[in-house]
Amino acid sequence: MGAAYKVFGKTVQPHVLAISTFIATAAVASYFTTKPKTKNEGKNSSALSQQKSGESSNSDAMGKDDDVVKSIEGFLNDLEKDTRQDTKAN
Amino acid sequence: SPLDQFEIRTLFGLQSSFIDLSCLNLTTFSLYTIIVLLVITSLYTLTNNNNKIIGSRWLISQEAIYDTIMNMTKGQIGGKNWGLYFPMIFTLFMFIFIANLISMIPYSFALSAHLVFIISLSIVIWLGNTILGLYKHGWVFFSLFVPAGTPLPLVPLLVIIETLSYFARAISLGLRLGSNILAGHLLMVILAGLTFNFMLINLFTLVFGFVPLAMILAIMMLEFAIGIIQGYVWAILTASYLKDAVYLH
Numbered sequence: 001m002g003a004a005y006k007v008f009g010k011t012v013q014p015h016v017l018a019i020s021t022f023i024a025t026a027a028v029a030s031y032f033t034t035k036p037k038t039k040n041e042g043k044n045s046s047a048l049s050q051q052k053s054g055e056s057s058n059s060d061a062m063g064k065d066d067d068v069v070k071s072i073e074g075f076l077n078d079l080e081k082d083t084r085q086d087t088k089a090n
Numbered sequence: 091s092p093l094d095q096f097e098i099r100t101l102f103g104l105q106s107s108f109i110d111l112s113c114l115n116l117t118t119f120s121l122y123t124i125i126v127l128l129v130i131t132s133l134y135t136l137t138n139n140n141n142k143i144i145g146s147r148w149l150i151s152q153e154a155i156y157d158t159i160m161n162m163t164k165g166q167i168g169g170k171n172w173g174l175y176f177p178m179i180f181t182l183f184m185f186i187f188i189a190n191l192i193s194m195i196p197y198s199f200a201l202s203a204h205l206v207f208i209i210s211l212s213i214v215i216w217l218g219n220t221i222l223g224l225y226k227h228g229w230v231f232f233s234l235f236v237p238a239g240t241p242l243p244l245v246p247l248l249v250i251i252e253t254l255s256y257f258a259r260a261i262s263l264g265l266r267l268g269s270n271i272l273a274g275h276l277l278m279v280i281l282a283g284l285t286f287n288f289m290l291i292n293l294f295t296l297v298f299g300f301v302p303l304a305m306i307l308a309i310m311m312l313e314f315a316i317g318i319i320q321g322y323v324w325a326i327l328t329a330s331y332l333k334d335a336v337y338l339h
Contacts, residue, residue: 002238005245014236014245015229021249022232 092279096203096272119207122199126188159183159325166329167336175332182215183325190271190317194310202320203272205264212264215328223335234338263327267320274313281306 002014103115139146163176186202193200202208223231235252236245285306289299 002233002236002240005242007242013230013233015231015233017245018232018235018249019229021235021246022253024246025250 092276092283095275095279096200098204118199119201119204122189122192122201126185126192126201129188129192130184155184155187156180162322162326163329166326167333169337171336175329179325179328179332182328183321186267186324187318187321190321191314193271193275194314194317200271200275202267203275205268205272208268209261209264212262213260215263216260216331219331219335222332223338226336227338231335231338234334238339259331263324263331267324270316270320274316278306278309278313281309
């Protein structure tokens with residue numbers, strides 16, 4: 001068993017370094033094996049795939065926008081109902 | 091084919107139309123395993139010399155083997171607890187030693203040339219060592235992968251290399267023995283077959299064939315030595331791996 005190391009002024013035991021290496025290696029390996037498709041990948045790949053990725057990102061964005069619009073509409077409907085109930089009560 | 095000598099043949103088997111009883115078959119492999127065990131127990135019985143105070147000459151040979159392996163284990167593992175692991179190392183050595191010597195009898199069977207058996211055995215030993223190390227040291231066991239005196243920037247690289255070499259031990263321990271015995275037996279069969287065919291040609295080749303025959307005899311002596319040395323190498327490496335697991339270098 002080797003002596004402890006000084007990392008950024010802190011004393012670190014060798015087994016901690018070894019376990020950290022394992023975790024880092026596993027993380028890097030899992031990142032490269034199960035890496036999701038990013039925008040950069042779409043740009044680097046062919047024009048067709050770029051178009052597809054652009055479409056998919058647009059559709060994703062549209063979907064998100066739809067959700068926001070629906071929630072705003074729902075909120076406004078609830079608000080209208082509340083105001084109607086208030087006026088009836090008055 | 092020279093590989094025919096390694097074929098596992100069924101000598102006696104039970105058959106049933108309902109269940110598979112092939113696990114109960116008496117094969118050449120199981121027969122030679124039993125023979126090895128019988129030879130080892132016979133050797134120990136012979137040392138007894140009919141319960142006399144002074145043992146037989148067999149006792150001297152057994153004591154010599156015992157002493158050699160004991161000193162090796164003591165030298166490798168050291169400390170107070172070397173005796174805990176000595177019976178396992180000695181048993182493994184005796185089994186491999188006798189199996190290798192029996193395999194040198196012509197038309198017999200080489201147990202340790204079967205990679206599926208010998209690598210399984212080495213994986214079991216490696217796994218046992220790893221479990222022992224984790225049981226004794228917990229997380230600190232992983233400091234085994236950081237050699238003493240390694241500069242900090244090199245630690246990640248060396249940890250990966252050491253881990254790979256540690257995992258390779260599981261295979262290399264068995265592969266070393268298996269391939270040595272396999273190659274030796276193949277070489278002997280091929281050379282003996284060639285020499286036999288050469289000597290059958292005519293009277294001149296029959297006389298001249300004694301030259302390669304003498305060389306085969308020398309190779310046979312070498313194979314005897316390899317059989318003994320590989321048993322010892324197995325024992326010394328098992329002790330070394332145990333030392334790593336027990337004392338972490």
